[in-house]
Structures are given as structure tokens and as C-alpha cells.
Amino acid sequence: MPKTVNHDERRKDLADAVLAIIARTGINGVTVRAVAQEAGWSTGVLTHYFGNRHEMLLGALRRAAAVTGRRQSELVKRSQTDAVTTLETILEEVLPLDAERLALTRIFLFFYAEAAAEDAVRQEIAGYLANWRRFVQEVVRRAQEEGALHRSHDPVAAADALVALTDGLAVHALFDDRLLSEMRAESPVPGWVDVFRAPAARTAPLT
């Protein structure tokens, strides 16, 4: 009987192997040979799925974005906890608090630089960021309805700021061990979210 190959699963496994290498050694560690070794496959099989190094990195970006997006979406849908806790968890999904999220920050930063120069990548990155903001907006609105966050804040502006702050700190932590160890010792997110418990200082706070 011929062996059944699930190509989608293989692509996912390879993308996960790429992300594991990125978590351990960074983007520079990603080579066709290293990924083949990590996945336990031949380079010949690997190049059937990803033609070159850049395609492997793009596969890893899409895998990381899909996994994170699905987690955030499930957090928003389930809402087993209060909205503020959900909001904090959604933001912490994107801080490099462990190896998996460190890989996420690194692969996104790699493609941010490309997105500034290549329009197709720019559209893709803009889409991921827009999704992330929409999740944050929805949970901010819910927290306002629950009375936990103050209604004077514009949810769109709050999401723009919270997403920029989280992403900015995630990237800065790649360059600064003090920032990384401080955020791993204690998440900065609850302190940020607390800002939105008080009334807005101006008509358009944090925007």
C-alpha cells in the first residue's frame, strides 16, 4: 500500500522546525540543511515544500501568525474569564516571554523590514496587525461593558496604542537583556491595561 502523505501537515511540521531554530539561534540559523536536520527529513523532501530559504522563512511567518491568531481568536470567543484578563492574555501572547514567543517576535521583525520595501509583504503584515487590533478592540469594548475599563476611552485608539506598545517593547527586548529579563520576571501588561480603568485624561487619550 502506498504511504499516504498529508502535505499540509508536513508543511506545518517544517514551519515548526524553522520556528524552533529561530527560537534557539535566530534567523541566521535557518538554512535548508539545518531545517532538514531539525525536522529529521532529507533536504530533497524539504525543497519539495519550500523552494529556498526565503520561502521557509515566509512559511514560518505564516505558521506563527496562524497559531497566534487562532489562540487570540479562541481567547476572544471563549471568554471564560473577565474581559480584562482576556485582554491581558491576548497582549501577552505577543511578548517574547518564552522561546516560542521569542521566535514570533524575531520572524515578525524580519518581515517588518521587508514589508517596508515590498508591497506584497506590507499587505500581509498590515493584515496580521489589523486582526490583532480588532481582537484587542473587541475585548476593550467588552471590558467597558463589564464596567472594568472606563467608557471614556475610544476602543480603536486604545487598541492602536496597546498593540504598538506591546510590539515596540517586544522588539526592543531583542536588543536589551534588561528589558527582556524584567518583562519575564513580571509582565508589564497589567500595568498598561490599568491606565484604561481611569477616565480618559483628554477627549482622545493614548492616541
Next chain:
Amino acid sequence: MPKTVNHDERRKDLADAVLAIIARTGINGVTVRAVAQEAGWSTGVLTHYFGNRHEMLLGALRRAAAVTGRRQSELVKRSQTDAVTTLETILEEVLPLDAERLALTRIFLFFYAEAAAEDAVRQEIAGYLANWRRFVQEVVRRAQEEGALHRSHDPVAAADALVALTDGLAVHALFDDRLLSEMRAESPVPGWVDVFRAPAARTAPLT
């Protein structure tokens, strides 16, 4: 009489030509030929100062960092205005509110991606960010002494957050025309700074 050539001035002029191209067309527009044309010099003279494209980009990064750092330093030293206004101006120096600052965001993002992979670049980028945070810390302290910002905020934590927020939003605006046009219509910075007028919500707010 032999012509006197000020080599430092020439390097600055070339770096400014690179930044002008980045402002207009982005990093991809930077080629030896395009920079020679922008500066009005021969490619031969240009390659005497910058051996290749990457060296030109690095020269542009250092020029942009020096100009911005000097401006921020002068703002901190002069302090002709109240500290909150100085703080707002220091942060706005780094938002892509005009073509010059757009080039700054683009050249920094290009080297952020490199800094995640190359240790020498990482050290350099970490140094620029640390300087920026120190300026912000100093002005936050001054604003607290003036009674404009609340003393319950840790200036180090406030600077970490304000710098991450500013940088994160600057980068996101590269991918999102709504964010860019909104920040150009009205600076978001005063709203962020207002957060620090109120007492800290927790012992370690915004960190």
C-alpha cells in the same frame, strides 16, 4: 592651489543624500548610482567614502541617529519650555510626521532586523535606544519636579514604555495609511504623556 576637501562634510552630505532617497522611495531606492545622482557626484568619488550599498545604509543610520540624538540632547539641555512640552517634542522627533522622520523610521527598522541577527549591529542599536530612554527619563523626572507629572511613576519604567510605544507606532504607521494619516493630523503624544499626570494605578504602572 590644491582643492581642500572636508571628508567629514562629504560623508555627511552623502548620508543626507541616502536619507533623502529613503524618505522619497524607501530603502530599495538606495543604489550607488542613485546616491551619486542625488548628491551630484560621480560614483567613483562616492565609493571612496562608502565601499558598497550596505556601508551607505550604515552611514545613513549613523547620520540619522546623530542628528536625532543631538536634537534630543539640545531639547533636554535648553529646557526653555516646561518639561512636559520638552518630553512631547523629544518623542515626536521619532514619529514619521514628515519626510525626514519617515526616513528615520525606515532606516532604523532596516537595521533592527539586522540587529536581531548580528551582534555588532545589536550593540549599536541598543546604544541608540538606551540614549533615547535616558533623555526621556531625565525629562520625566524634571516634569515630576515641576509637579506636572505624578511622582508615583517610576521614570525608568515610564521611559521604557513611552519609547516602546512611540517606536512601535512609528513602525506600524509604515504599514498602515490610516495610522500614518491620523498621527499626522493630530500627534498622539500629548495623550500618552497625560497618562503620567494621574497617580500610578499600581506600584509599577506601565511596566
